[in-house]
Amino acid sequence: xxxxxxxxxxxxxxxxxxxxIEDFVILGKPPRGFEDGQLPLVIGDSPVxxxxxxxxxxxxxxxxxxxxxxxxxxxxxxxxxxxxVGAGSIVETGCDIxxxxxxxxxxxxxxxxxxEENAWIGPNVTMTNVLHPPCPAFKSHAPxxxxxxxxGPIIKKNAVVGAGAVILPGIVIGENAVVGAGAVVTDEVVRxxxxxxxxxxxxxxxxxxxxxxxFYEKGEVYSxxxx
Amino acid sequence: xxxxxxxxxxxxxxxxxxxxIEDFVILGKPPRGFEDGQLPLVIGDSPVxxxxxxxxxxxxxxxxxxxxxxxxxxxxxxxxxxxxVGAGSIVETGCDIxxxxxxxxxxxxxxxxxxEENAWIGPNVTMTNVLHPPCPAFKSHAPxxxxxxxxGPIIKKNAVVGAGAVILPGIVIGENAVVGAGAVVTDEVVRxxxxxxxxxxxxxxxxxxxxxxxFYEKGEVYSxxxx
Amino acid sequence: xxxxxxxxxxxxxxxxxxxxIEDFVILGKPPRGFEDGQLPLVIGDSPVxxxxxxxxxxxxxxxxxxxxxxxxxxxxxxxxxxxxVGAGSIVETGCDIxxxxxxxxxxxxxxxxxxEENAWIGPNVTMTNVLHPPCPAFKSHAPxxxxxxxxGPIIKKNAVVGAGAVILPGIVIGENAVVGAGAVVTDEVVRxxxxxxxxxxxxxxxxxxxxxxxFYEKGEVYSxxxx
Numbered sequence: 001x002x003x004x005x006x007x008x009x010x011x012x013x014x015x016x017x018x019x020x021i022e023d024f025v026i027l028g029k030p031p032r033g034f035e036d037g038q039l040p041l042v043i044g045d046s047p048v049x050x051x052x053x054x055x056x057x058x059x060x061x062x063x064x065x066x067x068x069x070x071x072x073x074x075x076x077x078x079x080x081x082x083x084x085v086g087a088g089s090i091v092e093t094g095c096d097i098x099x100x101x102x103x104x105x106x107x108x109x110x111x112x113x114x115x116e117e118n119a120w121i122g123p124n125v126t127m128t129n130v131l132h133p134p135c136p137a138f139k140s141h142a143p144x145x146x147x148x149x150x151x152g153p154i155i156k157k158n159a160v161v162g163a164g165a166v167i168l169p170g171i172v173i174g175e176n177a178v179v180g181a182g183a184v185v186t187d188e189v190v191r192x193x194x195x196x197x198x199x200x201x202x203x204x205x206x207x208x209x210x211x212x213x214x215f216y217e218k219g220e221v222y223s224x225x226x227x
Numbered sequence: 228x229x230x231x232x233x234x235x236x237x238x239x240x241x242x243x244x245x246x247x248i249e250d251f252v253i254l255g256k257p258p259r260g261f262e263d264g265q266l267p268l269v270i271g272d273s274p275v276x277x278x279x280x281x282x283x284x285x286x287x288x289x290x291x292x293x294x295x296x297x298x299x300x301x302x303x304x305x306x307x308x309x310x311x312v313g314a315g316s317i318v319e320t321g322c323d324i325x326x327x328x329x330x331x332x333x334x335x336x337x338x339x340x341x342x343e344e345n346a347w348i349g350p351n352v353t354m355t356n357v358l359h360p361p362c363p364a365f366k367s368h369a370p371x372x373x374x375x376x377x378x379g380p381i382i383k384k385n386a387v388v389g390a391g392a393v394i395l396p397g398i399v400i401g402e403n404a405v406v407g408a409g410a411v412v413t414d415e416v417v418r419x420x421x422x423x424x425x426x427x428x429x430x431x432x433x434x435x436x437x438x439x440x441x442f443y444e445k446g447e448v449y450s451x452x453x454x
Numbered sequence: 455x456x457x458x459x460x461x462x463x464x465x466x467x468x469x470x471x472x473x474x475i476e477d478f479v480i481l482g483k484p485p486r487g488f489e490d491g492q493l494p495l496v497i498g499d500s501p502v503x504x505x506x507x508x509x510x511x512x513x514x515x516x517x518x519x520x521x522x523x524x525x526x527x528x529x530x531x532x533x534x535x536x537x538x539v540g541a542g543s544i545v546e547t548g549c550d551i552x553x554x555x556x557x558x559x560x561x562x563x564x565x566x567x568x569x570e571e572n573a574w575i576g577p578n579v580t581m582t583n584v585l586h587p588p589c590p591a592f593k594s595h596a597p598x599x600x601x602x603x604x605x606g607p608i609i610k611k612n613a614v615v616g617a618g619a620v621i622l623p624g625i626v627i628g629e630n631a632v633v634g635a636g637a638v639v640t641d642e643v644v645r646x647x648x649x650x651x652x653x654x655x656x657x658x659x660x661x662x663x664x665x666x667x668x669f670y671e672k673g674e675v676y677s678x679x680x681x
Contacts (some may be wrong), residue, residue, distance in 0.1 A: 006462075008251075026251070032275075051483065051508050072314055087526055088524075090332050106560060120587055133347055135448075137438075163581040164391075181580075198638075199654045209586060235477050281505050281524075299524065315560075355617045359665065360576060362558065364669035364671070393578075425652045
């Protein structure tokens with residue numbers, strides 16, 4: 001275990017082998033209404049937790065987890081293997097983030113977001129979960145994933161969400177779909193489609209993407225993701 | 228008083244009763260050109276100051292103040308009661324933030340912003356205060372709130388600013404108005420109107436908003452805010 | 455030297471005279487795959503490094519460098535004199551940031567970005583460097599600055615990038631050009647032009663900008679920058 005300086009480890013943080021935990025990290029912080037040690041934090045083997053990261057108690061996180069500096073992960077999330085949450089990004093509560101998801105820097109992942117395997121979320125992406133915030137019904141009703149009023153977006157397998165995009169509540173981004181940088185996504189994105197703009201509209205199919213530098217043949221740009 | 232680990236308390240920080248101050252918080256930090264203790268920091272009763280929050284000296288803040296992790300509040304702001312400033316959000320100097328305002332996560336609230344009672348600012352919202360930055364006149368002239376060239380936006384009572392919106396300098400968002408997620412607001416938003424897009428345009432009245440899950444009748448979506 | 459509390463100084467951090475280094479700063483942190491002290495960090499005279507800033511080893515930074523709270527600067531960047539990197543902003547690796555550049559708060563400056571002298575980057579700006587992320591060719595090929603597929607944007611001398619703008623990979627923002635707040639820049643911006651919108655389009659020349667408060671004559675708004 002490599003442990004940085006001034007690390008704050010709360011009780012009941014269970015961390016696997018081969019950890020790198022950098023300076024000023026906080027692990028297992030009790031959320032509002034809980035005492036130190038009441039909720040467990042479980043992190044698998046070989047995590048790399050970079051400086052200033054804050055991970056609350058009540059999370060179950062798989063192997064090879066990585067964070068960027070100052071990432072913040074609130075309570076009650078389920079996070080798979082080989083996931084990374086980038087510098088300055090926030091994951092709120094109740095999210096389901098599956099294997100090999102990469103969330104880049106300064107993102108906001110709202111409560112009850114579902115992000116499926118291999119999805120890639122660019123820097124500064126914002127997810128939302130309430131159509132008319134701050135709706136009192138948000139707190140008084142059980143969350144309904146994928147429902148347009150309440151709550152979190154669903155980002156399906158292999159989807160790519162470009163930098164600075166904003167995803168409206170309950171929106172489904174289909175499998176292998178691509179959301180262009182800066183897009184504001186107000187409607188479902190069908191699998192394999194590319195959307196851009198505000199509001200986001202389909203501009204092409206993923207199979208029609210072209211690589212200007214010739215690393216990939218036309219139609220093969222994301223072919224490596226489908227295996 | 229519940230005090231976290233490694234808290235840095237500068238001189239002249241006056242904090243009310245019943246505080247929760249978490250790890251790595253900095254309170255009363257002297258701004259540029261000031262010595263430790265020269266400017267007071269006043270925070271009312273029952274504050275919840277989450278990990279890594281930095282609050283400069285020279286602020287006067289009411290009761291029941293809350294911050295998210297790593298919130299940063301610079302000097303010379305006036306902040307009312309029951310205000311919250313979310314994780315990673317920045318409040319610059321000279322702002323007037325009134326009772327029960329909620330500023331969500333990763334927001335940037337520029338100098339001289341006025342946010343009136345009950346306004347709700349979504350995650351990743353950016354406020355601006357200079358039409359042609361970095362204008363030398365910004366520093367050499369007294370700020371003029373609501374003037375289109377210099378300076379801060381005015382967000383009126385009960386207004387809602389959706390996630391990822393960008394507000395141009397001196398823009399007024401009217402009472403009970405709603406700015407859609409991702410909107411770029413370049414003109415005044417009339418009270419009770421809903422705007423979306425880049426540039427933001429009126430798409431409907433707040434009274435015409437519909438709740439797809441049926442929590443509210445048509446026309447009643449924000450009725451609970453007007454009381 | 456004024457040194458805050460709980461500062462973490464790694465080996466091989468060479469910092470000039472007249473430093474102000476605030477609380478919880480980390481200087482010279484070794485990047486992935488490097489040991490403490492293996493890479494130098496060089497910072498010139500009179501730096502102001504604000505609370506919570508993290509600067510990795512492997513950077514060469516000029517005189518009068520300033521950071522805002524919680525700024526993060528990764529390895530292998532070349533940064534000139536009188537540069538500032540604002541609160542919460544992230545500078546990734548391999549960037550070339552020249553004299554007197556100002557990067558405001560909560561920005562994301564991606565790998566291999568070039569920002570020339572005097573350029574001004576507003577709050578919450580996002581730069582990108584891969585047309586089809588997460589492209590495997592990004593890692594396996596040498597970066598090509600200004601190439602549309604891989605990699606970093608080029609922001610030329612005196613350019614201004616407004617708050618919340620998103621810059622697509624390899625885009626060139628011309629000398630003295632202005633990118634409006636919230637713009638999504640998908641094509642080259644010709645020198646001296648003003649662009650706004652998503653996608654960004656030319657709306658006028660910089661020489662046609664008007665100062666509504668009369669600080670500058672029509673056509674003189676950015677005249678002070680060209681000297």
